[in-house]
Amino acid sequence: MEILYIFVLIFTVLILAYNRAPLLIAMAIMVGLTVAWTELRHLFYVPSWFRFANGIVAVTLMGFSIKPLRRLLISDRLFGWFRKGLPHLSDTEQEAVDAGTVWWDAEIFSGRPRWKILLKMPPPRLSEKEQAFLDGPVEELCRMLDDWEICDTHRKLPEEIWDFIRENRMLGMIIPESYGGLEFSAQARSAVGLKLSSRNLTAAISVLMANSLGPSELLLHYGSEEQKKHYLPRLASGEEIPCFALTSPAAGSDAASMTDLGIVCKGPYQGKEVLGLKVSWNKRFITLAPVATVLGLAFKVRDPDGLLGKDVELGISCALIPTHTPGVQIGRRHMPVGAVFQNGPTQGEDVFIPMNWLIGGQERIGQGWRMAMQCRAAGRAISLPAAGAAGGKMAALMSGAYARIRKQFDQPIGNFEGIQEPLARIGGRTYRMDSARLLTLVALDQGERPAVLSAIVKHQLTEGSRQCINDAMDIHGGKGIITGPGNYLARAYQATPISITVEGSNILTRSLIIFGQGAIRAHPWLLKEMQAARDPRPQARKNFDKAFFSHVGHIISNLVRSLLLGLSTSLATKPPLRGPTARYFRQLNRMSAAFSFTSDLVLILLGGKFKFREKLSGRLADALIHLYLCSAVLKRYEDDGRPEEDMPLVRWAMDDSLYIIQESLKGVLDNFPTPAIGRLIRWIVFPLGSPYHPPSDQVGKEVAQLLLSENASRDRLVSGVYISDEDDASGRVHRAFSLVLKSEKAENAIRNALKEPVTFENYQELVQKAVESGVITEEQATMVRLAQQASHAVIDVDDFPRSAIEGPEEPPLHPAASSGQM
Numbered sequence: 001m002e003i004l005y006i007f008v009l010i011f012t013v014l015i016l017a018y019n020r021a022p023l024l025i026a027m028a029i030m031v032g033l034t035v036a037w038t039e040l041r042h043l044f045y046v047p048s049w050f051r052f053a054n055g056i057v058a059v060t061l062m063g064f065s066i067k068p069l070r071r072l073l074i075s076d077r078l079f080g081w082f083r084k085g086l087p088h089l090s091d092t093e094q095e096a097v098d099a100g101t102v103w104w105d106a107e108i109f110s111g112r113p114r115w116k117i118l119l120k121m122p123p124p125r126l127s128e129k130e131q132a133f134l135d136g137p138v139e140e141l142c143r144m145l146d147d148w149e150i151c152d153t154h155r156k157l158p159e160e161i162w163d164f165i166r167e168n169r170m171l172g173m174i175i176p177e178s179y180g181g182l183e184f185s186a187q188a189r190s191a192v193g194l195k196l197s198s199r200n201l202t203a204a205i206s207v208l209m210a211n212s213l214g215p216s217e218l219l220l221h222y223g224s225e226e227q228k229k230h231y232l233p234r235l236a237s238g239e240e241i242p243c244f245a246l247t248s249p250a251a252g253s254d255a256a257s258m259t260d261l262g263i264v265c266k267g268p269y270q271g272k273e274v275l276g277l278k279v280s281w282n283k284r285f286i287t288l289a290p291v292a293t294v295l296g297l298a299f300k301v302r303d304p305d306g307l308l309g310k311d312v313e314l315g316i317s318c319a320l321i322p323t324h325t326p327g328v329q330i331g332r333r334h335m336p337v338g339a340v341f342q343n344g345p346t347q348g349e350d351v352f353i354p355m356n357w358l359i360g361g362q363e364r365i366g367q368g369w370r371m372a373m374q375c376r377a378a379g380r381a382i383s384l385p386a387a388g389a390a391g392g393k394m395a396a397l398m399s400g401a402y403a404r405i406r407k408q409f410d411q412p413i414g415n416f417e418g419i420q421e422p423l424a425r426i427g428g429r430t431y432r433m434d435s436a437r438l439l440t441l442v443a444l445d446q447g448e449r450p451a452v453l454s455a456i457v458k459h460q461l462t463e464g465s466r467q468c469i470n471d472a473m474d475i476h477g478g479k480g481i482i483t484g485p486g487n488y489l490a491r492a493y494q495a496t497p498i499s500i501t502v503e504g505s506n507i508l509t510r511s512l513i514i515f516g517q518g519a520i521r522a523h524p525w526l527l528k529e530m531q532a533a534r535d536p537r538p539q540a541r542k543n544f545d546k547a548f549f550s551h552v553g554h555i556i557s558n559l560v561r562s563l564l565l566g567l568s569t570s571l572a573t574k575p576p577l578r579g580p581t582a583r584y585f586r587q588l589n590r591m592s593a594a595f596s597f598t599s600d601l602v603l604i605l606l607g608g609k610f611k612f613r614e615k616l617s618g619r620l621a622d623a624l625i626h627l628y629l630c631s632a633v634l635k636r637y638e639d640d641g642r643p644e645e646d647m648p649l650v651r652w653a654m655d656d657s658l659y660i661i662q663e664s665l666k667g668v669l670d671n672f673p674t675p676a677i678g679r680l681i682r683w684i685v686f687p688l689g690s691p692y693h694p695p696s697d698q699v700g701k702e703v704a705q706l707l708l709s710e711n712a713s714r715d716r717l718v719s720g721v722y723i724s725d726e727d728d729a730s731g732r733v734h735r736a737f738s739l740v741l742k743s744e745k746a747e748n749a750i751r752n753a754l755k756e757p758v759t760f761e762n763y764q765e766l767v768q769k770a771v772e773s774g775v776i777t778e779e780q781a782t783m784v785r786l787a788q789q790a791s792h793a794v795i796d797v798d799d800f801p802r803s804a805i806e807g808p809e810e811p812p813l814h815p816a817a818s819s820g821q822m
Ligand SMILES: Cc1cc2nc3c(=O)[nH]c(=O)nc-3n(C[C@H](O)[C@H](O)[C@H](O)COP(=O)(O)OP(=O)(O)OC[C@H]3O[C@@H](n4cnc5c(N)ncnc54)[C@H](O)[C@@H]3O)c2cc1C
Pocket: 244, 245, 246, 247, 251, 252, 253, 254, 284, 285, 286, 287, 288, 336, 343, 498, 501, 502, 503, 504, 505, 506, 507, 508, 509, 511, 512, 614
């Protein structure tokens, strides 16, 4: 009986915490219950200790509800301590943290995601005009692009390709129609980037660069009307080619530490003396710089003579400088690995520019960093993720086909479990990557600038693409290694580090930005506490008190949720819908609470020192990343109409992600700053051990089979890439794949009847025999012959005369001459 009462008390407290009952309601319930137990003791046995314990909880909650009391006893005392412990953020770090908006990341951090909000989001969609553009000019451009010719022969985009890009206003996708641009949605820009990247990275980067962080975007958001009217129509038509120079040799990832400088002074411009800046810079790695006509330049501004006011250091600012301006050095090229897009350095020494060349004019001096960070908050989700999705999709398409075409030991290599493993990884990862890309674009098209989620998709899609391409290389063996016009993989493999490095290199993004910025921005209370602690006004303590107690409630609730969901193997939570994905929604509810609870305790224990614990931050970033990827996968499955045949992809992606979340959290807890607390939290979060396992062999096999045949799932998975129907490297694979599948039945019939497998060497003879003996029809025989020829063309690799590789042979030295004897 006594145990029952203990249970009732604990259960009541847990239920209140689990459901995040507001403090006043929780207090009212506990007071009400204490009164009820007192009255009910006349009717049945209610032990006095139980009423007392119930009363203690009620009184404690009452104490917490009386704000002056709790401030006096608790929050005012913590206020000073919290203020001191706040990590120091420089102005530029603060601006980077403040950039953009918060979206689904806030739901993940809440520990209790509201799935209905996500499921109600519109599915990704292109307008008719955007779809027509993809099916028309983009498809045509893809057909014109010859990867080998561009990279090996021309080592640049040929002029007719630039002309086509200009004529079709591809450099103006981001620019409104009123300025002569295409005014495409984020979905459309991503779709164009994806299709181009699947054909030729050089063209893709050239187009995407002009449409991402750079002059067009900066002008759109921050330019003066005069600047917009002058530049935007010329940028849209391609008359002006833009580039944006932020990176200096010394200031790489830490771009804000640049030493490029503009001194406020007066100087000559168009025959008059005007107020302006004498700018000196040394930038490198700048995409499109060698062919740019307008240079977007970021530099620090100094006003030593006080021409603008009292302040000397005015901060980072951005200007647009025509590249023909005297003193601008530009035109030399770097050679990025695996692609030949224009990229190079630029320098200038005391180049005078008038004030109105600053983006937004003089009034925007010092706002350059904030402008760049705001643009990057959204832009990062478009260009590189599009290229990453293309990498995954092409790896899936080509590897599946190649593994079906290529035979070893008398069977397609795709039949071997060893090959099915990488195939499954490619399929599952590509599905997951593309889901995240599409979901984030929905946010962008709703006007969000989700800084943390953009960083996640940039990181995950470029990293995922690298993993897919590595797997594809292994599946292709020597075919992937030997370069030449027939190789459709090696260039993507070589170029992979580019997207890993640019727009925030991945190690930095994972270790420092994703969780670091997420914890501050997306956490429901941390930012409010920090803002209150930094606020010098008297009401700051009041605001801190509110945020602090809400934060405490948040932690308690997540503790309880983690424990209850762990003990009930997530059955205590209700999924938002029924069906094959219901169990995954449940698991995500559990892991979201576990992630949120663990993050809070790490942040509390480490305080300001957290910034330097990148290994912990990186692991928490992994958990956050995969919670987001999982949300995107479940949303995509619904948006696609719940196709049953896609379930292997969903299962692979979800099982893999849940396992990564679990291992990441375990990694944090095993390396917790206070090991005993780490062990305790581990017990709370994983009370019954580790529930998640990597995708099973069976799921992997099912995913691999989707890639090894033609089916609707595969079509959905690779949708958006360019499918060549020409006699080129990828076109030959598509043709051979289709023929091999069509001739499979006939080949099997020949093998069974004639007891010999069909090979490149014997197919003419065997097919003839099979027709003569009535095993196959003449029509089937044609199919088998075509399939064998097409497969042979795919298996072939390029070879060259030695002189083509080594250059013309040097005439041999005369032996006597070489030995010095005459
Ligand atoms: C092909 C190409 C095109 C580019 N295009 C442009 C452009 O158009 N405009 C432009 O302004 N810039 C451009 N960049 C610059 C790019 O965006 C990166 O900012 C720059 O390459 C980073 O500097 P870095 O390469 O010297 O690397 P470093 O900054 O030296 O970094 C080296 C490694 O250290 C890691 N690292 C650095 N700091 C930390 C940290 N605190 N914690 C953990 N890891 C850390 C990085 O992640 C990286 O892995 C381009 C770069 C390349 C290669």
